[in-house]
Amino acid sequence: MRIDTALNWAIKQLEGGESPSVDAKVLLAHVLNKTQTYLFTWPDKTISPIEQSQYEVAVKRRLSGEPVAYIIGQRDFWTLSLKTSPHTLIPRPDTEILVEQVLHWAHQRLKTAPDIPLDICDLGTGTGAIALAVASELKDSQVIGVDFLLEAVTLATSNAKSNAISNATFKQSDWFSDLGDMRFDVIVSNPPYIEDTSPYLAQGDVRFEPKSALISGQDGLDDIKYIIKHAPHYLKAQGLLAFEHGFDQASRIQALLLEAGFSDVKSVKDYGGNDRVTFGVISG
Structure with a gap:
């Protein structure tokens, strides 16, 4: 699956939520261990089956209402990157x-x-x-x-x-x-x-x-x-x-x-x- 295809799929899944596009990007960047800039720059890159599976699980967790910060275990605050729990x-x-x-x-x-x-x-x-x-x-x-x-x-x-x-x-x-x-x-x-x-x-x-x-x-x-x-x-x-x-x-x-x-x-x-x-x- 391509990056752009994965993002479009996730946005559709999360439609009706607070911020489907933002959540989809944050979750995929986390799964791929890349920046969101990478997602924009290389939309035609293919993600592996393992990464696709991890992404699907993350999107499902978000769809259930679980906060993104708990799913990825991190949140930015001030100038800091903080682990969450x-x-x-x-x-x-x-x-x-x-x-x-x-x-x-x-x-x-x-x-x-x-x-x-x-x-x-x-x-x-x-x-x-x-x-x-x-x-x-x-x-x-x-x-x-x-x-x-x-x-x-x-x-x-x-x-x-x-x-x-x-x-x-x-x-x-x-x-x-x-x-x-x-x-x-x-x-x-x-x-x-x-x-x-x-x-x-x-x-x-x-x-x-x-x-x-x-x-x-x-x-x-x-x-x-x-x-x-x-x-x-x-x-x-x-x-x-x-x-x-x-x-x-x-x-x-x-x-x-x-x-x-x-x-x-x-x-x-x-x-x-x-x-x-x-x-x-x-x-x-």
């Missing part, structure tokens, strides 16, 4: 906004004290996406990512190694439980924030992602409330706490931060125009 959430483009806000704040802080490296903690690190993106840009800072799942810690550690990032480490911890007396300039988190009755849980890629990384009580705020309550103990003076959250949760999270003694509380919109990131600085 069904144990963790798939990194999403909107999360890069959270990284951007942390980096903006960090660069402003470093202007006032350029010789003092920042200590940064990523709570619920998953693949390590946020921790590694921040560490890759703030090379003199020390970043620690924690997750209650050992599988996530192992995956994030592997991602640090494969991306040659040495200033990020990972450990198992249920939020703050194993951080001892550590203190941070920044605590950042993309925690679970979906209501346990949300119809969103039965849609698209989310159906295959771990519910423990998605659901957080009746209003979706259980984990965010917990983090806000305990974060002041782990933040240095004038330290930053920043969250990714649901599109309709910004005002409630702002109120929670203000009640807990945070100042300079702000929210930032995602690429779709929805409030997606909220942060504040601890007073004192």
Whole structure:
């Protein structure tokens, strides 16, 4: 079977999905271990029977709704290539906004004290996406990512190694439980924030992602409330706490931060125009 024939077949199979053409190309490039540019350049190249069989299996998995990132075991985020696992959430483009806000704040802080490296903690690190993106840009800072799942810690550690990032480490911890007396300039988190009755849980890629990384009580705020309550103990003076959250949760999270003694509380919109990131600085 030729490359162009294989792509046309897959697109037809995936018709009606979110992105049949994109998915078909990503999956075939993965099976062939080639770039998508190769597919465009050599459409008349023939794929082997084994490759055809592997491609058919991959397309069938996608047709069942399984996320492409789980099928190929990889997802690009920021400037990084990250291994993925069904144990963790798939990194999403909107999360890069959270990284951007942390980096903006960090660069402003470093202007006032350029010789003092920042200590940064990523709570619920998953693949390590946020921790590694921040560490890759703030090379003199020390970043620690924690997750209650050992599988996530192992995956994030592997991602640090494969991306040659040495200033990020990972450990198992249920939020703050194993951080001892550590203190941070920044605590950042993309925690679970979906209501346990949300119809969103039965849609698209989310159906295959771990519910423990998605659901957080009746209003979706259980984990965010917990983090806000305990974060002041782990933040240095004038330290930053920043969250990714649901599109309709910004005002409630702002109120929670203000009640807990945070100042300079702000929210930032995602690429779709929805409030997606909220942060504040601890007073004192």
